[in-house]
Amino acid sequence: MTLALTGSRATRQQKDQAVASKVPTSSPLPEMPTMSEPRKPGYRQLLATSGAWTFLLPGFAARQPFAMLTISLVLLVKHTTGSYATAGAAAAVTGVAMALCAPRAGRLVDRFGQRPVLLPGIALHATAVCGLIALALAHAPVWALLAAAVPAGATVPQIGPMVRSRWAAALDHSPALLGTAAAFESVTDEFTFVIGPVLATALCTGVHPAAGLAAEAALTVVGGSLFAAQRKSAPKVQHAPAGAGARQASALSAPGVRALAVAFLGIGSVFGGMQVSMAAFSQEIGDPGINGVLYGIFAAGNMLAGVVYGAITWRRGPRTRLLAAYGGLAVACAPLWLMHTAPLLGGLGMVVGLCIAPPLITGYTLVESLVPAGARTEAFTWMTGSVALGQAAAVTIAGLLTDRAGSHAGFVVPLAGTAIALVVLLGLRGRLVSRPRGVVAGGVIGHRPPVAVD
Structure with missing residues (x-):
């Protein structure tokens, strides 16, 4: 038995030496590409990601109202008050309310999932916008308009971050495409802000001063509902480990x-x-x-x-x-x-x-x-x-x-x-x-732990 084992080890050593002799010692082994990491990531590979189109199209429709909100509010308030200062103040209040409340909404999404947070959110936003329209048309005092602008901004659905989260989940095994996804979302955002203000201005000037905000509320409900219905592409809720004893930071x-x-x-x-x-x-x-x-x-x-x-x-x-x-x-x-x-x-x-x-x-x-x-x-x-x-x-x-x-x-x-x-x-x-992803190279022995480098 001992001789057999010794012979077996010798045979393996001879094979290893034969393989090693074919590889030049002066140059490292070439890094082999993996199937999950395209060598030249681009938009074609990105859009070919499984399930991407199921959330891209509804997501584009759902984020369109965000690009219409500010200009629609400015045009309506300017029409009813005759003051650009008041209109600008209302728009600023809306923006600040959204900026302060959006991270809280995002944290709720991470904790409970996109659909349970998004559906009540779009209902609250539509209600708040309708209330703002009613106050403006009733020539309410400035303080009332500013007060109504707070919930309208605080409840803006965070569709863009939700779409980016879906990309991150879909590309978890293809991190090389994450930069391409970020670029695609940036272009989509800009395209949204090219279409949205034009549509809102046309509605406010050609139909009725309140038509822009009314369309914003309607698109929020329709687009947000369609986006929330796409459950398969939604990222899974990451529950805290049992016995953690503390809420997620x-x-x-x-x-x-x-x-x-x-x-x-x-x-x-x-x-x-x-x-x-x-x-x-x-x-x-x-x-x-x-x-x-x-x-x-x-x-x-x-x-x-x-x-x-x-x-x-x-x-x-x-x-x-x-x-x-x-x-x-x-x-x-x-x-x-x-x-x-x-x-x-x-x-x-x-x-x-x-x-x-x-x-x-x-x-x-x-x-x-x-x-x-x-x-x-x-x-x-x-x-x-x-x-x-x-x-x-x-x-x-x-x-x-x-x-x-x-x-x-x-x-x-x-x-x-x-x-x-x-x-x-x-x-x-x-x-x-960047946080290390914890990827270990298979078959490599004796290497130092990987460190994040720029």
Whole structure:
């Protein structure tokens, strides 16, 4: 028996030596691609993901009302009160309420699932919007309108974060496609904000001042119900381990998520500052109608960059890409206040739009890797809420500056917001390290434990 075992070991050793002799010792073994990791991830592979279309189309319909809410509210309140200041205040209250309440809604979704939270949420939102319409048409006092704007904003369904959570769950075994999914969602968001305001404006001006908000409420109910009906693609609820003894910590407790929230505040300042300052600039040059063209060019740049960014296979890590892209965004915002003609502002607006998508997409990609699966939706809502909060603050500050010193002063807001956020990101860059996925290479012995590198 001993001789047989010895002979067997010798035979195996000879085979191992024969195999080793065929592999050059000066170069490592080539890394073999796996079936779950496409070598060049792209939109074709992404859209071929099993079950993707079952939530993409309903998700697009369900997020459309979000792009209609602000402009519909502004046009209705302006019609009933005659004051842009009151209309802007109502819109700002709605945005702040959404930013503060969205993470709580996201945490409920992570805990109980999307459908149990979404269905009551769309009913509450539709009711709140109908109440706001009734108060506006009844010429209620300003304080009543502002009070009614709070629940209307607080109950906005967080469809975008829910769709991103479904992507994260569907691509759990194909992490290389997560960046492509983030790019696809960024493009979808921008496309939504191209269609939504146009539709809302047409309804408010061509049908009735309240038609935009009424359509927003109706689409919320229909689109949200269709999206909630897609149960198979919904991520599973991650229950806390038995005997844990404590509730799951908030996604914001992750230091990297807090750093990204600051970065997204800066991105929100670009959206808000550009909206107000471009509108004021158009008024100053005596051509208010060109505002839509200028903002459309800005949005087109964002969409184009999102499409291209998601189609590229990047060699640098997401942290390096985020810092470089954010620096580029701050630099692009710097000369905005110097623009004196519409063509120059349109061209620079295109550049700023091109610079927004890369940090936005990379930030969403990092979020997925910084938190556990049971806190994904909440983490995504913190990002969405940060953009909304930064936008609301920028609208307010830029409005005050443009009233006192003109549109050029308002264009300082995007620069200040991105510069401050960039300084914070550089200071906290050490926290933007992805959580290890716990993947162990089979058949490899004696290697050191994997570490997260950029």
